[in-house]
Amino acid sequence: MISQLIFLYCALVIISTALLAVRFHNPVYSVLSVLVLFFHIAGLYLLLNAEFLAAIQIIVYAGGILILYLFVLFLVNLRQEIKSQRFVAHHRLSTVISIILGLSLLAIIPYFKLGAKGNYPVARIEQLTHTKAIGMEIYSTFILPFELAGLILLIAVIGGLVLARNDKTDPADDVSDSAAPTISEVQE
Amino acid sequence: MIPLSWYMVLATILFSIGIYGVLVRRNIIIMFLSIELMLNAVNLNLVAMSHYLDSLRGQSFTFFIITVAAAEAAIGLGLVIVLFRNKKTVYVDHINELKG
Numbered sequence: 453m454i455s456q457l458i459f460l461y462c463a464l465v466i467i468s469t470a471l472l473a474v475r476f477h478n479p480v481y482s483v484l485s486v487l488v489l490f491f492h493i494a495g496l497y498l499l500l501n502a503e504f505l506a507a508i509q510i511i512v513y514a515g516g517i518l519i520l521y522l523f524v525l526f527l528v529n530l531r532q533e534i535k536s537q538r539f540v541a542h543h544r545l546s547t548v549i550s551i552i553l554g555l556s557l558l559a560i561i562p563y564f565k566l567g568a569k570g571n572y573p574v575a576r577i578e579q580l581t582h583t584k585a586i587g588m589e590i591y592s593t594f595i596l597p598f599e600l601a602g603l604i605l606l607i608a609v610i611g612g613l614v615l616a617r618n619d620k621t622d623p624a625d626d627v628s629d630s631a632a633p634t635i636s637e638v639q640e
Numbered sequence: 641m642i643p644l645s646w647y648m649v650l651a652t653i654l655f656s657i658g659i660y661g662v663l664v665r666r667n668i669i670i671m672f673l674s675i676e677l678m679l680n681a682v683n684l685n686l687v688a689m690s691h692y693l694d695s696l697r698g699q700s701f702t703f704f705i706i707t708v709a710a711a712e713a714a715i716g717l718g719l720v721i722v723l724f725r726n727k728k729t730v731y732v733d734h735i736n737e738l739k740g
Contacts (some may be wrong), residue, residue: 463650470654470677474661474670482670486677493680496650500691502699512706517713518678524717525669528730539664540733546663561648570695577696589696590703592730598701601707608711615718618725621701632686 455499462492462499477534483521490514499575504583647688654681666731668723672716679709 469489473482490513497506540546577585590598654677661674683702690698724730 456642459646463646463705464647466650467653467657470657473677474657474665479667479670482673485645486673489677493684496647496655496684497687500647500687502687502702505687508703508706512710513676513680514663517710520713520717521669521673524720527721528669528724536666536731538666540666541662549661549662550656553659554652557652557656558649561645561652563712564645564648566644566689566693568693569694570690570697572696573694574691586696586699586703589700593697594700594704597704601704603718604708605710607650608714612714613714614656616721 458499462495465489465492466496477538478530478531479525479533480522483518483525487514487518490518501577503580504586532551644692646689648685651685651688654678654684663716666733668720668730668732669717671732672713676709676713679705682724 466489469485469492473485473489476482490509494506494509494514497503497509568571572585572589582586656685658674658681659678661677662671663676665671683705686698686702687706688698690696720730723735727735729735
């Protein structure tokens with residue numbers, strides 16, 4: 453009973469903050485409402501006995517990804533953003549399309565059947581602790597995807613550096629070596 | 641005990657809101673944020689199903705999806721920075737060089 457109440461509270465907050473996030477004029481408000489949404493999704497993970505994933509959700513999503521979004525958001529012109537139109541020209545058609553998609557997905561749900569049960573019931577996970585259980589699963593069954601995830605993160609680090617590097621020589625703030633006089637010029 | 645269908649309905653609604661955000665907004669950063677909403681809807685579905693199936697597969701998948709989402713945010717926002725540096729805009733309907 454109490455868990456159902458917690459679920460309903462989290463669901464209400466998740467849906468309302470998601471709707472606010474896609475409708476706010478100011479993108480900073482959007483990012484902050486998505487922050488609230490991520491915390492409540494972490495609450496739902498706790499309700500599903502996934503403590504490790506709840507911690508990861510807060511650390512990686514709320515602490516990492518959203519901060520990245522906020523930093524990038526401050527690079528663009530927020531003053532102009534608040535004044536200008538926030539939706540594309542054909543937004544009514546897009547609304548209809550997304551409502552139809554959502555309703556058809558909801559209509560499919562009653563036909564869903566659960567598959568075969570696995571070998572990690574809640575009692576066993578509680579006995580092992582969730583972090584140990586998921587670690588055993590990742591480091592044995594999913595070892596190759598784990599290594600690939602590391603590779604993807606390496607590519608993201610290198611790609612982010614290469615993309616965000618400013619290699620255009622702007623005369624106003626040029627502090628690179630090419631602007632400084634070379635040794636031969638100095639000697640002349 | 642919460643039925644599984646509640647989680648699935650919530651995930652479906654969240655996914656549809658993400659689709660709505662991608663289709664409707666002009667700002668490319670908010671479109672990326674809507675993609676994060678959709679990824680979170682899928683994560684919620686996977687965690688709920690793995691809990692009700694007594695399995696850890698879905699939760700391992702969620703772990704990898706969070707990793708890929710972090711990489712996607714880094715690369716995507718790097719692309720946004722380059723776009724803003726070259727075009728001075730973050731609106732997707734201003735990027736129309738290939739339009740005939």
